[in-house]
Amino acid sequence: MADHQEAGTPITVENAWPFTSVTHAFLEGRSAAVVVGSDLRVWDLDDRQLIRHVTLPYFPPEKDFKHGLRDVACTRVNGRVVAVTGGYDKTVRIVDLLAGAQVGDPLTGHTSTIWAVACGSLHGTPIALTAGDDTTVGLWDLRQRQPIGRPLTGHTKAVRSVAWGRVDGRSVAISSDRDTVLVWDLEASPPMPRPLEDLGGEVRAVALTAVGGRPVAVTGGEDVRLWDPLTGRPVGPPLFDGRDTFVSSLACGTLHGRPTVLAAIYGQHVRVWDLEEHRRIGPTPPGRYADEVPAHWTDPATGDVYDLTGDLVDDDGDRWKVVDYDGIEPIVCELPNDPTVAFGIVDAHQEFGLSSVITPGRHR
Template identity: 30%
Template sequence: MWTWDPLRDVWQERPLAFACAGDPLAAQYPHAENDIHAVAAVVSGGRVVLAAGGDEQGVAFWDLESGALIRGARFEDPYLAAVTEVRGEGAPLFVTATQYAEEVLVWGPSAEAPVKLVNEVGHIACLTASHALGFSLAAAGGMDEGVAVWDLPAGGEVASFDTDEKRVLAVSLAGLAGDPILVAGVEDEIYVWGLADEHGDDPLRDPLTGHEDAVVAVDTAVIGECTLAVSGGEDATVRLWDLVTGTQLGDPLIGHGGSVETVQTAILNGRHVALSAGRDSRINIWDLQAIAR
């Protein structure tokens, strides 16, 4: 793993212990290495806990600073398709989606078995989870059948939405007017669904349009009284949306030479920002407060 300190522009390499250490089957694969394609992290007990795995490895957990293995993977575990941290207050939790078995699992900090969430979306392409506004939810998007939302950590389904076989490649949870909402990149559009019972199955408004290719990354932020979505697409642009009015704020943000694969909102030096990373091997930082004024 590598970490980047954006304030000092310092990169640091962080070697990790072998994820399958102690697994009896590991001796049969003496040349196996950690194969990491998906990562998430939370701060817990004064340390950064990293969850990671990949196309050839199930999820494992490390102390990021020391690289020590907290909870290992097993060779027979289903490989990892996606992992996300559960944002907000509450116990540190991770949510993972497995390949082939197509399960969504909730992992706590202890060695207890993960909680399985019933999977209703087929092959899972994206995950998000949050403690916010008094709710604890996880959401997953499928490649061809829609999205589903579950209560955490009990596992009961809160809602599911059909996208008429359109690909869902990005999902994010937020709050709007005191109610939880789900924001999803569906092909080249952004859909917003309300999760309160009175909203039903229809989106809150017409899809948000502007991207000229698939939306593959989305995150949300609250700045003052504004609830915003930040999206990244295969058209190499980052875009900012006002979820109250359903309008795009400002011009597309240009700074990537290829598909924008991920966006993440954060607070940096007291200001709301979005970090975007793309296939051009760049990480860009965007000042959301300057755009949203």
């Protein structure tokens, strides 16, 4: 995360179904990746060794087919680290990661595929949230291995993403069916949903975090947006750097003590945003990621060479400035300088023309 470079070589697996979800856990003080697909696997991230491979039994037992898992989340139950999964067989599984075995029978209640799983707590009890094609969000007591009340209803389409968090000390959930995003107060009886307003397009991923001590809901689609979960209204402008993107998943955390969001983009790359800077909290302007911006940059797709040593003027005569370099390409914005409306230089070239600074590549 410090230099945007991949850490070591990828972990590869032969003869495995495509993996559909990954999460993180600490097992006996060691950092581990928990990955699901047709089964569940755990890798020690320090030495990159597979330490658990769990094949879950069919349910019902007489069915003989590969059920396939769609999502996984981890938490602690009675001092044990467990993974909670959901998938095509409509059941919720609890797996003790140290023992490498399923805990009890699968939890049933959903009537179709479970797409998303999140873990949290409610009144001190570890819980799981599950979302699926049946348009509901399930709430589960992981100690008793049973549902808490009836499924949460309010969506009219398949629910594809769900997350847990705290807002003003209360346990809440956020869920999305791509066209509607609902925030649920889990401590209300019954939990009542509050919709987010003016989503700005389809939403594929949701998260809950805090910025400057304030609770924030985060959504991902054509861009990343921040919301006040108490009012359902946007907080600040969308996080967007000018590239054609579509966010498929989100994760929130901290980097150097600052709140950040990681957004995985269809197209094999990940964006990282500083939530404080992009919300323009405080008087200081956004900081620059790169210590140094290249004087020349070559587009690997076309071979075009961009000369960034002089004035950057588009084909309409408007002036631009290189404001950053994210390790992929230079980031530019039109003057007067407004870093919240920035573009990758390739998109700026295609949209506005930067002919005066480009030497076309031979294989353009």
